[in-house]
Amino acid sequence: MPRVFAYCRVSTADQTTENQRMEIKAAGFAIELRRLIEESISGSVAAKERPGFMKLIDRMEPGDVLVVTKLDRLGRNAMDVRATVEQLASSGVRVHCLALGGVDLTSPAGKMTMQVIAAVAEFERDLLIERTQSGVIRAKGGWQTIWQTPSIKCGGTCGSRRTTGRRRQHC
Numbered sequence: 001m002p003r004v005f006a007y008c009r010v011s012t013a014d015q016t017t018e019n020q021r022m023e024i025k026a027a028g029f030a031i032e033l034r035r036l037i038e039e040s041i042s043g044s045v046a047a048k049e050r051p052g053f054m055k056l057i058d059r060m061e062p063g064d065v066l067v068v069t070k071l072d073r074l075g076r077n078a079m080d081v082r083a084t085v086e087q088l089a090s091s092g093v094r095v096h097c098l099a100l101g102g103v104d105l106t107s108p109a110g111k112m113t114m115q116v117i118a119a120v121a122e123f124e125r126d127l128l129i130e131r132t133q134s135g136v137i138r139a140k141g142g143w144q145t146i147w148q149t150p151s152i153k154c155g156g157t158c159g160s161r162r163t164t165g166r167r168r169q170h171c
Contacts, residue, residue: 002094004065006031008038008055009073015040020069021058027098029067047084062092070099071117078121085114 006024008017017038024031039052047053060066066088068074074095076079085105088095095105104110 002063002065003035003061004031004067005035005056007053007073008036009043010040010054011042013040014150023069024067027067029096031067043072046080047050048148051097057087057091060088060091060093064092065096066096067096067098069097071097076098076170078117078124082118082121084113085117085119085127108135 006021006054008020008024010017011019021031021036037052037056039050041050041052056066071081074084074097085095089106093106095110096102097105100110100113103113105114
């Protein structure tokens with residue numbers, strides 16, 4: 001019989017994992033306390049940087065089952081969740097997410113779900129690259145904005161200034 005583990009995470013120390021524990025129990029999973037990992041750490045921290053989660057990974061063996069209430073417990077974004085599930089699956093660990101109807105993310109239906117997540121992750125990555133490239137172009141001064149167009153020339157006596165490239169000149 002496979003060992004069943006649960007990972008419960010909250011973002012701040014003043015929150016509790018009680019609701020997550022109750023949800024797991026209500027779903028029919030009886031988790032031994034020694035196999036329940038609870039952690040207070042921001043969701044913005046990658047799964048591989050969470051001490052409690054890494055402790056859990058070290059304890060799990062092929063054939064074990066990991067239960068989480070929501071997919072976001074497995075990573076900070078779609079790319080991180082995907083990498084985490086792939087790592088667990090390659091280790092022979094099944095992953096059940098209650099928010100997705102308890103589907104095993106390593107089963108055929110779960111793999112399809114993970115393919116959708118992979119598509120979202122790829123989309124996120126592409127957007128990040130696009131934003132980064134846009135920021136580099138802006139930082140180099142390659143874009144001019146509409147409101148920087150020249151106005152009626154005043155001969156430099158009005159005190160107003162406009163930007164042309166990197167130099168400031170009178171209008």
